[in-house]
């Protein structure tokens with residue numbers, strides 16, 4: 001049964017609209033349904049229905065491919081227009097003039113890899129696009145053009161101003177034409193390692209700028225460009241590449257964290273000076289600092305009481321240092337003198353008091369109100385240390401004047417700790433106690449008493465910090 005309807009194909013490759021115009025004799029009785037399938041696979045790529053075919057008498061297939069850079073793929077498509085007539089003798093369907101049409105799409109070129117990653121989130125970046133100067137980068141274009149893939153021309157330029165434009169190496173193919181382009185980044189070479197270049201007002205001396213490339217593919221008058229930029233992890237790892245030292249993994253770079261008394265802020269700053277140039281870090285320097293500080297306090301308060309409180313004051317040693325060999329040069333440390341006859345609650349080994357017994361004044365060893373003999377005043381007192389330096393990115397390690405290009409500071413397993421004062425204990429003694437404490441945590445040979453980057457004996461008054469590293 002024919003109900004005398006007609007429709008005409010309207011396919012445009014200029015505005016990428018494929019449409020059907022139809023005219024119905026019995027519009028009010030019919031509904032219209034359009035289906036477009038790929039001829040080769042049978043995949044339905046478009047359907048539309050119109051239950052009030054009075055207006056508009058037109059279907060268009062442009063919703064899916066609206067962008068001027070995105071066209072319906074080339075190919076052969078089967079189209080069917082159905083009329084559903086419902087008011088004759090029940091549902092009745094008529095297929096009107098099924099047709100095949102060829103769609104040629106439009107001229108275009110689109111870079112499908114690597115993806116734009118200008119604003120990556122660290123969590124997803126690695127699966128997005130991560131690269132170093134040692135990475136090969138394979139760019140790929142999709143195209144739809146009445147020409148050849150060999151007509152695609154590539155261009156790679158620096159996107160952040162830090163690179164000389166187009167600094168790439170080993171482009172393949174060398175003429176940079178075709179559907180695929182392989183290349184390696186070629187950033188400027190890092191200058192020789194020059195310790196002591198820090199200028200705190202100039203961030204360039206403390207961290208690097210991300211490598212960033214703009215990759216463009218051109219085909220005829222069409223072009224597409226993707227920009228790839230290193231995220232913070234890549235930027236940090238790139239510093240290790242630039243300095244020719246072992247690169248950390250991406251997963252080893254973590255959020256900065258505190259531990260114990262050493263807060264996240266202690267790790268980031270020393271008073272008045274930011275210490276970290278990035279928001280990520282290697283290792284857990286706060287944990288190492290806390291372990292050393294705990295041992296330092298233990299050494300300060302581990303004297304052994306050899307004469308008990310209540311005893312008559314003898315002119316002899318009452319409290320002896322614990323048998324820890326404090327690593328010092330020449331000067332005994334923590335060998336506290338007896339208080340009698342020159343009591344000093346911080347520098348002698350106990351306080352004494354005078355009591356009357358049988359009408360006579362006698363001096364006896366007394367303890368403090370807390371029952372602790374006085375030289376153990378340190379026990380329970382928590383002496384803090386200052387974390388002067390922890391993780392240093394390689395640029396910063398160079399900038400601060402480290403003479404060790406392979407410094408463990410760059411791997412987050414070295415700390416510089418500074419004494420903040422213990423009453424009655426000299427600076428030399430404190431530094432030697434701290435050095436001993438650090439050696440008990442990380443090993444004898446992994447600790448230095450330093451003035452800047454110059455090592456000295458620990459009892460040298462020029463010492464301004466103790467460096468300790470795990471390796």
Ligand SMILES: [Zn+2]
Nearest residue numbers: 414415416467
């Ligand atoms: Zn150090």
